[in-house]
Each structure stands twice: as structure tokens, then as C-alpha cells.
Amino acid sequence: NAGVTQTPKFQVLKTGQSMTLQCAQDMNHEYMSWYRQDPGMGLRLIHYSVGAGITDQGEVPNGYNVSRSTTEDFPLRLLSAAPSQTSVYFCASSYRGQGEAFFGQGTRLTVV
């Protein structure tokens, strides 16, 4: 099993560009989520999904969109990149109601 796979691992964007961060899991987990990690801030929840077709906002959703058309995939879209979105992004999945989340390796995004 691959677990949670994130692509790309690194990305540099110019201000105003859009892009999609990919996340896929092969554990049949209902719950998937996106976090950003910034120094001194820990992991902050951007968006999450409790199943295919259901998404909701987390703590810091502005500037990001998500969709969940299948159980396996949960892409994160940056609509118009800003320097404030420079961060490390983690996708995670878990069984619903479980505290054991499985994380991907992260995407390091720099917006210039």
C-alpha cells in the first residue's frame, strides 16, 4: 500500500497563478483533510471531507478550493496564488472519528 501520496513535492508559483495540489490515498478512508504548516503555527486545517461529494471549510479556507469526487482523491486548488500562501501543505486521511491520521510527505510551495 502506498498510503497517502501527494504531488508535486516542490512547486514555485508566481503571484496570481493557479495550481492544483494532488492527494490520493489507497486505504479506503472516509475522512480526508488538507493542512498548511508554517513556522510557530503548527498544522492549520484548510478544508476537509467526510466522504465523496462532501466537503467543508477548516480554520484557514480563504484562497483555496477543494472537491471530492471519489473516495481516493482530494485535490486542493489555489485560485490565485499569493506570497502569504508560501507554506508546506500536508494531506491526511483517516477513518471517520479516528484520531490516527495518515499524512502524505508534503508539498513545499513558494509563491514569489
Place this chain on the structure above:
Amino acid sequence: QKEVEQDPGPLSVPEGAIVSLNCTYSNSAFQYFMWYRQYSRKGPELLMYTYSSGNKEDGRFTAQVDKSSKYISLFIRDSQPSDSATYLCASLSNDYKLSFGAGTTVTVRA
């Protein structure tokens, strides 16, 4: 105010020392508490998982929860250089969202 507060450190200890990490939380409804370990440039991995108040031991690691004071602790005995990592406390809310502390970076010196 974050729901889970954690001193970001950093913390540097000699090999063999006891490492003590602490967090506080504000939401009385939290029942499940976790400690995640994150090595440099990797994703976090679950280290310890406790329910409600009490202690849980796993080898050199002990997790404690005191719900009366809303305090979460992790102790690492006989620390090793391989324990050098960032440790994040987390709590699970009733709507299944994880709230993380800021993480404490620990360095164990050989």
C-alpha cells in the same frame, strides 16, 4: 486563540535525559488526545493516542492527560539521538476535526 497551545521550544537535551513536553487545550468537549512525531521534511506520524484522563505507556514513551486542568503531557525516558524530531500534540473534536499545537522541536545530543 488556538484550541491547543504548545510551547514551540526548541528543546535540547543530552542523550539519556528525560524529555518532558506539555500542551494545554481549551475545549472541554475534547475526549481524544494524540501525540504526533515529525522528522525533518517528513509528514507527521502518530506516536501516542489516549482517551480521556490518565496515563498511557509505550516503551520509553508515556502520555498523560489531566482533563481537570486541560493539560496534555508526553515524557520520553532515556532519550536517544533518533528521538530528535518535532512533537505535535493534538485533540479530536466531536466533529472529527484534529486541532494541533504548534509543535516542539527536540534535539537529543549524543
